[in-house]
Amino acid sequence: MENELWRWVWVIVAMVMGLGEIFTAGFFLLPFGIGAALAALAAWLDLHGAVQWLLFFGGTTVSFLVLRRFMGRQDRPDDLPVGANRYIGLPARVVEVIDSVNNTGRVRVESDEWRAVSEAGRIEEGSLVRVTALHGTKLEVVFEEPPPDDYVSSTATADPGAVADAAAASSDEDADAAAQDDETTTPRSE
Numbered sequence: 001m002e003n004e005l006w007r008w009v010w011v012i013v014a015m016v017m018g019l020g021e022i023f024t025a026g027f028f029l030l031p032f033g034i035g036a037a038l039a040a041l042a043a044w045l046d047l048h049g050a051v052q053w054l055l056f057f058g059g060t061t062v063s064f065l066v067l068r069r070f071m072g073r074q075d076r077p078d079d080l081p082v083g084a085n086r087y088i089g090l091p092a093r094v095v096e097v098i099d100s101v102n103n104t105g106r107v108r109v110e111s112d113e114w115r116a117v118s119e120a121g122r123i124e125e126g127s128l129v130r131v132t133a134l135h136g137t138k139l140e141v142v143f144e145e146p147p148p149d150d151y152v153s154s155t156a157t158a159d160p161g162a163v164a165d166a167a168a169a170s171s172d173e174d175a176d177a178a179a180q181d182d183e184t185t186t187p188r189s190e
Contacts (some may be wrong), residue, residue, distance in 0.1 A: 003043055006052060010040030027067045035060030048164040082151035087131045092141060107141060114139045
């Protein structure tokens with residue numbers, strides 16, 4: 001009867017660890033699931049409880065070593081970078097002022113926007129920076145060059161009132177300039 005209970009305990013542990021591996025990263029629970037599956041097999045073969053525990057610990061240990069070796073090969077630096085690591089070394093445009101004091105800063109790399117930090121201090125919007133590292137969900141950047149003279153701030157386009165005011169001021173200036181041109185080129189008849 002005791003072995004009957006252990007059969008189901010090992011099966012449940014193996015299933016929980018296997019399902020848990022789906023929701024975790026790094027292949028941490030998978031070796032425990034493999035060890036529990038080996039122990040469940042031993043329980044179904046009516047082997048002694050000590051053999052079941054040895055298979056559980058042995059299977060878990062061997063699985064850890066094999067998976068660690070496999071994962072070590074996956075993280076070689078000579079491989080092509082994948083995921084967010086592909087951004088390291090690429091240029092980026094600052095779309096929100098990078099300021100470590102106020103904990104602000106965003107950059108656009110290719111077509112993605114990322115939170116950004118810099119050891120250099122404050123970097124103005126529109127500046128060109130280079131990505132040097134990835135820390136969780138933030139990119140570390142270094143300053144390369146200031147914003148171009150024709151750079152339009154995203155804060156100006158984010159405020160519709162500011163855009164309308166700028167357009168109205170521009171059209172008033174254009175109308176005044178056109179009126180002055182008309183006065184100088186059109187003779188008046190008096």
